[in-house]
Amino acid sequence: MSEELLAPMAGKIVQVNVKVGGSVKEDDEAMVIEAMKMKTPIYIPCDGSVVRINVNEGDDVEEDDVLLIVE
Numbered sequence: 001m002s003e004e005l006l007a008p009m010a011g012k013i014v015q016v017n018v019k020v021g022g023s024v025k026e027d028d029e030a031m032v033i034e035a036m037k038m039k040t041p042i043y044i045p046c047d048g049s050v051v052r053i054n055v056n057e058g059d060d061v062e063e064d065d066v067l068l069i070v071e
Contacts, residue, residue: 002071003045007061011035016057018050024070031055031067046070 015032018024028044048070055067 002069005067007065009035010062013055013059022050
């Protein structure tokens with residue numbers, strides 16, 4: 001079963017801390033998003049491995065965009 005990590009708000013991805021194929025645990029910090037000059041960490045929703053990352057550092061995203069998929 002796969003889980004999608006969604007953007008919690010519109011903003012810019014300033015840091016990506018995971019790689020495709022990498023093992024992750026629930027609540028690991030996956031990325032950092034910046035909105036209105038505030039940086040907010042985004043956490044992995046479940047244990048598993050990253051199968052796809054849809055964004056790069058510097059990308060602008062909208063709320064609920066799929067950032068990555070964990071299987």
